[in-house]
Amino acid sequence: MKLKEQKDPLLPLARTIIFLLILFVVIVFFIASNKKNNEEQVKDFSVESSRLLHFYDTSEGKILITDQRGKKISVVGNEGGFMRAVLRSLAKERISFGVGPEEPFEITASKNGLISIIDPVTGRKIDVSSFGKNNAEIFTTLLFKTENLIYKEEG
Known part of the structure; x- marks a missing residue:
C-alpha cells in the first residue's frame, strides 16, 4: 500500500514570501552601505x-x-x-x-x-x-x- 504525499497548498506561497524577504534585506543592506560610501566621498571632496x-x-x-x-x-x-x-x-x-x-x-x-x-x-x-x-x-x-x-x- 502506497501513501500519497499530500502537498501543502501554502508551501509555494511561503517559499515566495521567504525569498522576497531575503531579497528585501539584501537590497536594504546594499542601499545603506552605498549611501555611507557616497557620504564619505562627499566629505573627501569638500x-x-x-x-x-x-x-x-x-x-x-x-x-x-x-x-x-x-x-x-x-x-x-x-x-x-x-x-x-x-x-x-x-x-x-x-x-x-x-x-x-x-x-x-x-x-x-x-x-x-x-x-x-x-x-x-x-x-x-x-x-x-x-x-x-x-x-x-x-x-x-x-x-x-x-x-x-x-x-x-x-x-
Missing part, C-alpha cells in the same frame, strides 16, 4: 582651501596672474603649455557668455588632495589633478603661494 585669481594674456604672449586685489602673483612664459590649454578651454566657453578676464577663476584643493579650477561664470570645473602630479602642481603653487612667482622662460 573644499579645504580656495583662491580667486585673474589670468590675463600679455602682449608678449605670457600669462599674467593676479589676485583679487590686483597684486601680481605670477607671470608664466612659454613653458606654461598645460596652463594655457586649461585656461583657453575655460575662456572659450566664458566668451560665449560675454565675459572676459575681469571675472576671476577659482582654484580649489579638496580634503582628498584633488586640485581643480572652476569658472564661477559658467560653472565649468576642470580637475587638473587628473592630468598628473606635475600639471596639478602648477595650479597648487598658485593656490598656496603669496609672494610673486616669476616662472623662467624656456630658451
Whole structure:
C-alpha cells in the first residue's frame, strides 16, 4: 500500500514570501552601505582651501596672474603649455557668455588632495589633478603661494 504525499497548498506561497524577504534585506543592506560610501566621498571632496585669481594674456604672449586685489602673483612664459590649454578651454566657453578676464577663476584643493579650477561664470570645473602630479602642481603653487612667482622662460 502506497501513501500519497499530500502537498501543502501554502508551501509555494511561503517559499515566495521567504525569498522576497531575503531579497528585501539584501537590497536594504546594499542601499545603506552605498549611501555611507557616497557620504564619505562627499566629505573627501569638500573644499579645504580656495583662491580667486585673474589670468590675463600679455602682449608678449605670457600669462599674467593676479589676485583679487590686483597684486601680481605670477607671470608664466612659454613653458606654461598645460596652463594655457586649461585656461583657453575655460575662456572659450566664458566668451560665449560675454565675459572676459575681469571675472576671476577659482582654484580649489579638496580634503582628498584633488586640485581643480572652476569658472564661477559658467560653472565649468576642470580637475587638473587628473592630468598628473606635475600639471596639478602648477595650479597648487598658485593656490598656496603669496609672494610673486616669476616662472623662467624656456630658451
